[in-house]
Amino acid sequence: MDTPSTDHDRLDFATLTPDSDDPRVAGWLQAVARGFHEGRAGEESEQLWRRYGCRDRPALKGAWIREGEYGASAIPVATFGSFGGTLNTGATEVPLHFVTDVTVAPSHRRRGLLRRMMADDLQSAVEAGRPLAALTVSEGGIYGRFGYGLATWRTEVEVDVTARFKLAGHVDEGRMVVQEPEEMWPVPRDLFAQWHRATRGSLSRPAFYEMLARAEWDWEAQSKDTRLRGAVHLSADGEPDGYVLYRHEGWDRPPTVTVRDLVALTPSAYLSLWQFLAGIDLTERVKYSGPLDDPLPWALTDTHAYRVVKQLDHIWLRVLDVPAALSARPWYADGTVVLDVADAFGHAAGTWRVTSSGGEAKVERVSEPGTVSLDARSLGSLYLGGVSVLTLAAAGQVTGPGVEELAAMADGGPVPYSLTSF
Numbered sequence: 001m002d003t004p005s006t007d008h009d010r011l012d013f014a015t016l017t018p019d020s021d022d023p024r025v026a027g028w029l030q031a032v033a034r035g036f037h038e039g040r041a042g043e044e045s046e047q048l049w050r051r052y053g054c055r056d057r058p059a060l061k062g063a064w065i066r067e068g069e070y071g072a073s074a075i076p077v078a079t080f081g082s083f084g085g086t087l088n089t090g091a092t093e094v095p096l097h098f099v100t101d102v103t104v105a106p107s108h109r110r111r112g113l114l115r116r117m118m119a120d121d122l123q124s125a126v127e128a129g130r131p132l133a134a135l136t137v138s139e140g141g142i143y144g145r146f147g148y149g150l151a152t153w154r155t156e157v158e159v160d161v162t163a164r165f166k167l168a169g170h171v172d173e174g175r176m177v178v179q180e181p182e183e184m185w186p187v188p189r190d191l192f193a194q195w196h197r198a199t200r201g202s203l204s205r206p207a208f209y210e211m212l213a214r215a216e217w218d219w220e221a222q223s224k225d226t227r228l229r230g231a232v233h234l235s236a237d238g239e240p241d242g243y244v245l246y247r248h249e250g251w252d253r254p255p256t257v258t259v260r261d262l263v264a265l266t267p268s269a270y271l272s273l274w275q276f277l278a279g280i281d282l283t284e285r286v287k288y289s290g291p292l293d294d295p296l297p298w299a300l301t302d303t304h305a306y307r308v309v310k311q312l313d314h315i316w317l318r319v320l321d322v323p324a325a326l327s328a329r330p331w332y333a334d335g336t337v338v339l340d341v342a343d344a345f346g347h348a349a350g351t352w353r354v355t356s357s358g359g360e361a362k363v364e365r366v367s368e369p370g371t372v373s374l375d376a377r378s379l380g381s382l383y384l385g386g387v388s389v390l391t392l393a394a395a396g397q398v399t400g401p402g403v404e405e406l407a408a409m410a411d412g413g414p415v416p417y418s419l420t421s422f
């Protein structure tokens with residue numbers, strides 16, 4: 001069997017952009033479809049992907065079999081996409097490096113291609129001045145070794161919207177208006193932007209969200225999205241303060257509506273959107289992906305109308321610049337710890353004194369021994385407060401005499417949540 005280095009020598013590594021007319025760009029898209037076992041992308045799909053993709057200015061990295069070698073093609077054997085956006089830390093917004101579309105062909109797997117592209121890409125993120133990187137995973141065992149830790153969750157629920165559905169005491173002081181998704185735009189853009197600025201753990205949305213919200217494309221069906229419907233909630237003042245995009249899945253029992261996107265700026269607008277969903281005729285069940293601390297079951301007179309189907313990991317975070325990242329998050333008590341961070345890639349490695357005061361922290365590299373030891377993966381998990389320091393300590397992932405002090409300083413605040421998948 002070839003050694004990994006010999007194998008890499010037979011490949012050309014390149015970074016492209018979606019606006020390029022290089023045939024390898026279309027090949028890159030086909031390789032992603034192949035890697036995720038989807039149908040080949042057609043011309044319309046490719047055009048939309050290029051049009052929206054260009055706005056995020058992604059770097060499309062890949063490895064192609066070299067000209068003259070058997071199997072040389074415009075379709076690469078490895079893909080890796082990344083682009084910039086922002087993360088709401090709970091205190092402020094910071095630049096965030098988004099990683100996506102990671103695939104390696106079955107013929108080239110386990111020869112270090114992902115490792116090589118990840119190392120290269122993390123370095124580009126550092127050079128772009130992004131203190132954190134994020135991704136969503138296909139399998140839970142891959143990305144911890146690269147310093148990514150699970151940071152936010154989402155919950156898949158099914159809500160019984162038959163006569164059993166009743167909201168205790170909710171009165172809608174505004175009103176709902178049903179609209180075609182195309183007419184509704186740019187309400188989803190504007191309300192999401194407000195929600196993003198207000199929500200700990202929210203990631204900005206890549207441009208393709210506009211394509212989905214306008215029903216221009218259904219990625220699974222690879223055709224125009226003909227089933228997407230929309231509705232806006234107006235406050236008592238007549239201003240949009242919530243919206244929902246949804247699909248009726250058909251009349252088969254139980255007739256089901258699936259929520260594709262739902263944003264509410266106030267708790268009252270949230271309940272009003274649910275009142276609306278529950279009132280859709282010829283519907284007995286609503287499928288929804290929501291936050292861990294969803295208020296809906298607490299608002300129902302019969303909590304059994306709300307059934308959690310799955311709790312899923314969502315955003316994984318990777319700290320690249322410890323002082324920039326930690327000084328941008330909220331702190332809940334004054335104190336001092338020295339973090340000893342292990343990071344095989346070097347970016348977060350070292351000992352760092354964190355001194356919090358009045359909700360903010362000063363972070364500096366020091367040469368004294370740490371009072372708390374952890375690795376980059378655990379640092380990523382703790383960053384947004386999606387897991388407490390004491391829970392990770394109980395899991396054996398955070399150790400040292402300063403653990404309780406760090407818990408007092410770092411634990412607290414709202415549960416982080418993201419409405420952005422990519």
Ligand SMILES: CC(=O)SCCNC(=O)CCNC(=O)[C@H](O)C(C)(C)COP(=O)(O)OP(=O)(O)OC[C@H]1O[C@@H](n2cnc3c(N)ncnc32)[C@H](O)[C@@H]1OP(=O)(O)O
Pocket residue numbers: 035036099100101102103104105108109110111112113114115116135136137138139141142145
């Ligand atoms: C952000 C995203 O896009 S998530 C989507 C990820 N992509 C997919 O799931 C599509 C299908 N899978 C694939 O395309 C490939 O198997 C990949 C991309 C997951 C892995 O690519 P490879 O080139 O085979 O990985 P590579 O050889 O660089 O392995 C790097 C390390 O990860 C480990 N690893 C790779 N895949 C897996 C896995 N599925 N589960 C656990 N460990 C894994 C390897 O053992 C290796 O470990 P080590 O270096 O610590 O010894």
